[in-house]
Amino acid sequence: MVMEGNNLNADKKGYSFQQESHRHLEKGHDYLVALAGNPNTGKSTVFNALTGLHQHVGNWPGKTVARAEGYFKHMGKRYKLIDLPGTYSLHATAIDEEIARNFILFTRPDIVVVVVDSTTLERNLNLVLQVLEITDRVVICLNLIDEATRKGLKIDEKQLSFDLGVPVVPTVANAGKGLNDLVKAIAGVASGKIHTNPHHVALNPEIGKAIDEITPYVKRVAGDLPNTRWIAMRLLEGDNRIREALESGELASLAKSNQDGRRE
Amino acid sequence: MEFELSKNPGYKTLAEISPGQRAIVIELLVRGMIRHRLLDLGLLPGTEVEAVMKSPLGTPTAYRIRGSLLALRPEDASKVRVQHMHS
Numbered sequence: 001m002v003m004e005g006n007n008l009n010a011d012k013k014g015y016s017f018q019q020e021s022h023r024h025l026e027k028g029h030d031y032l033v034a035l036a037g038n039p040n041t042g043k044s045t046v047f048n049a050l051t052g053l054h055q056h057v058g059n060w061p062g063k064t065v066a067r068a069e070g071y072f073k074h075m076g077k078r079y080k081l082i083d084l085p086g087t088y089s090l091h092a093t094a095i096d097e098e099i100a101r102n103f104i105l106f107t108r109p110d111i112v113v114v115v116v117d118s119t120t121l122e123r124n125l126n127l128v129l130q131v132l133e134i135t136d137r138v139v140i141c142l143n144l145i146d147e148a149t150r151k152g153l154k155i156d157e158k159q160l161s162f163d164l165g166v167p168v169v170p171t172v173a174n175a176g177k178g179l180n181d182l183v184k185a186i187a188g189v190a191s192g193k194i195h196t197n198p199h200h201v202a203l204n205p206e207i208g209k210a211i212d213e214i215t216p217y218v219k220r221v222a223g224d225l226p227n228t229r230w231i232a233m234r235l236l237e238g239d240n241r242i243r244e245a246l247e248s249g250e251l252a253s254l255a256k257s258n259q260d261g262r263r264e
Numbered sequence: 265m266e267f268e269l270s271k272n273p274g275y276k277t278l279a280e281i282s283p284g285q286r287a288i289v290i291e292l293l294v295r296g297m298i299r300h301r302l303l304d305l306g307l308l309p310g311t312e313v314e315a316v317m318k319s320p321l322g323t324p325t326a327y328r329i330r331g332s333l334l335a336l337r338p339e340d341a342s343k344v345r346v347q348h349m350h351s
Contacts, residue, residue, distance in 0.1 A: 089304035093297050120332040123306040238296065 029071065029080035031190045034103055036131060037115035038124050039086030042143045044068070045173040046115050047083040050183065055081075065096045074187050082109070088123075090130045091234075092241065104134055105227050106255040111190050113182070115141045118148035118155055118170070128164065132198040134230055138166045139185045145170040145178070165197040210236055222246055225255050276348055278327070279341035281315045287346035288312055294343040306330045307344055 037043040047055070047068060055070025068083040084103055085096030092098035104112055114131055116124035121142075131138055142157055161168035167185040171178030188194035203211075214232040218225070225231065231251070234242040245251045281287050289311045292299050306329045307313070314328040324335040 089300070091297070091300045091304065093301050117332075120330060122330045123332060126304055126306070237300075241297075 028078070030077040031079045031110040031186075032107075033079050033081045033111045033113060033186060033190075034084055034107075034109040035081060035113050035115060036084045036100055036104065036127065037086060037141075038088055038117060038120075038127060041086070041115045041117040041124065042173045043086060043115040044083055046113075046141060046143060046171065046179075046182075047081060049173050049176060049179055051081055060099050063095060063099060065099055067099075072183070074183050077187065077190075079186065079190075087127065089127055090134070091239065102254055104131060105230065106225075108135070108226060111137050111139060111186055113139045113141055113186060115143050118142050118145045119151055119153065121148075121153075121155065129199070129201055132164065132166070133200060134227055136166075136196050136198050137189050138196065138198060139182070139189055140164065140166060140168040141173075141182055142168055142170040143173050146172045146175070163199060165199045167194055167196070207236065218246070222249075222252050222255075225251060275345050277342045278313060278315075278336070278344040278346050279325075279338040281313070281346065281348065283315045283317050283325070286312060286314045286349040288349060290345045290347055292343060293345055298340065298343065302340070302344065305334055306332075312349070313344075313346065 035043055035047055047070065050072050051070025052072075054072065055068055057066055057068045059065065060067045065085055070081050070083075072079050072081065082103065084100040087097040087100045089097070090101040090104065092101045103109070112131055112135055114124075114128050116128065128138075128140060140160070142155065142160075145155070148155060155170070157168045157170050167189065169178055169182045169185050171182055173179065185194065189196060211229060211232045214235060215228050218228045218231050218235070222228070222231070231242060231246065235246075242251075245254070275290070276287070277293070278287065278289075289307055289309050291309055292302055292307065294302070311329060316326045316328050316333065318325050319335075324337045325341065326333050326335050327341075328334075
């Protein structure tokens with residue numbers, strides 16, 4: 001229904017057989033880092049710049065959506081980086097959005113880097129706030145900051161970082177600018193040296209009460225899933241996809257298989 | 265409440281805004297996933313929208329919303345109730 005030159009099902013090639021043959025790349029890692037962001041924010045450019053040649057592209061299990069993963073090292077620690085499909089929100093409407101959502105919710109990476117387009121910051125903050133609802137360990141990559149400057153926009157990244165409660169790092173990924181600072185911020189949050197205090201959207205008290213009431217039932221149906229509160233919120237919104245996934249047991253098995261996949 | 269408001273014949277939808285014209289979003293006339301999608305793309309009440317151009321076949325239309333261009337089909341644009349801005 002909505003078209004914008006993005007990557008909805010852009011990759012229809014079936015490469016899943018390649019996943020097995022690249023196992024030699026996976027030598028374990030200290031931290032799992034997910035790259036999230038709206039389409040066209042330069043997310044994959046950030047990914048390529050951080051991982052260089054240490055990456056491979058396969059498919060998400062059972063999906064014809066490309067999955068790029070790679071590694072980088074910093075101060076003796078090994079970071080595994082997953083490039084999630086571009087998405088405007090975590091209310092999944094398309095298959096690639098669902099992949100990004102499930103990964104953040106159920107695989108629970110150590111760090112989520114949200115790459116935002118500095119020229120359309122306002123719209124990008126929607127996804128940022130949704131990610132902050134789920135995890136505390138977030139770094140914001142303020143990409144395309146040169147284009148924002150060219151457009152006459154001035155972004156006070158210190159204030160933004162203060163307001164969001166997580167590190168905000170300006171970058172120009174295609175020129176390699178700011179990436180060292182980005183890696184330092186990722187490492188700082190990963191090791192706990194940088195303490196985050198994410199901003200949460202204030203809920204109407206009645207909605208908060210309703211969520212508290214529903215959550216135990218969600219737990220009873222789905223078992224002890226991570227992020228049961230988040231699921232309760234989606235149920236309150238009338239998200240039928242979540243409701244079906246909960247009733248069919250899909251959510252429970254997703255959470256389990258994603259946790260297994262985390263240690264691969 | 266939103267559905268009562270929409271019965272008012274005096275309203276316009278985004279689909280009726282021609283290229284070059286601007287409007288302010290009043291409400292979304294749809295529920296469920298499409299509503300979510302429109303909200304996710306930045307179409308909240310109070311948002312200023314400018315119709316920028318129509319594609320050669322007349323659909324979709326490109327709109328400028330919060331600094332980015334967005335193409336919407338008329339069936340989706342007609343779910344957005346707006347107030348026309350005269351400038």
